[in-house]
Amino acid sequence: MEDLKNKVAVVTGAASGFGRELAILCAAEGMRVVLADIDEAGLKHTHSLLPDGAQALEVRCDVSKQESVDALAQASIARFGAVHLLFNNAGVGTTGPLWSTTLDDWQWVLGINLMGVAHGIRSFVPGMLASGEPCHVVNTASAAGLGAYEGSGVYCASKYGVVAISECLYHELQTHAPHVGVSVLCPAFVNTGIADAEERRPAEFGERNPGAAPYAERARQAIRAGRLSAADIARITLDGVKAGKFYILTHPKIKASIETRMQDILLDRTPTHVAG
Template identity: 45%
Template structure:
């Protein structure tokens, strides 16, 4: 997909971080931009930013974990713009502790947003794109955590591994039917976003009394490691720029920071050599 002007982009998790940067880049490419997020105030702020820059924008408050919200998002997009050409399944959250200390509510919230959000959007938007018969592209925001192995960030890591597999399978299935829909999976390492404070958007239904577990020394250390990495990470704009280069070249795997390739290489070697998993810490962290 090389031509973006006047095409329609839908971005979930668009109110901040990578989603906001993708929205800004879409506007620069003179696309019509549909913003989706649960953060109402921040969503309105991004909408106003883009409109002030002259972009045509539609903002839809959307909880991607709810199928009805994605259906509403799709319908409003069609009603206003008549099509969708670029879909960014970008919304994501993190919660919980170790595998055994994380609560059921932690698992439900993270998996419902990170994985089911993409499943809902895929099932609703892909048929629309196929019916259009036009050149389209889907980008699923996974993570380096979906390509390597290591301790901590447990539920997030599981959800992102699943999202990588979903993306790979979708790529193969669309290719088999010779569709005009391209697919990419975005796997950044540390990026300067608010992912460590995702709890700000945690619904009450996933925060019942007794569900919160006191962090252990190990989980606290891992959390601090992740926060430090995020603070030193690349900018969301860099991620958006790499993403558009990948879309233009129809490249599936998007790794914006090449310094993070070593953990991925080590995991592949461990699998092929049938070695036990190795935890590789990026050299610059």
């Protein structure tokens, strides 16, 4: 998708971090934007940061619920008539050794990170197929979708899943509807609200991994130390969409560990340890 002007973008997780910056950048490109998140105050703030004259709609949406994402698609079409660019971006993180994970850890993270993407594809792609217009879906995975890190089993599982469904979706669309493109965004650590996602974890998923603390602290420090900003990630992502890139790796340094993992598999080695 090269020409974004007057097209419609939907961004989940638009109240913070990458989603906020993607929304600002899309609006700066002359797109009409739908801002979706569970954090309504954050959505208002993102809206206030859009360039003057931008057309935007705020929708409270819980991506872990299919009916909520269906309602987002309906609200987007009702307001703007079409959706051309979908960012399945909302996400959360948790840490801790796998043997002490709780069911709440799994259900919370997979419900948002993995099922949120599935819901977005189910709610929006049929309309994109039917429109015949150039459209594009960007699924936010992570470097944790391309490598395995100690204490990140639940998060990695969710993000490997996002990489897998993005690759499958790509093949399906190439066969059936090549006017719809796909990208999978795989950043490493960037300083965003995700460092504090656990603090906003809903009470219904309240039981946390009792072994999380040392891993959580390490992850928070790594996120806070991220050199690229969320705005950098948004710029690289939108450039990737325009260029029709599938894998958007914002931190080229991760390629060495991806290579090592591939070699481990191909050469029948045990997994090489990579610090997360």
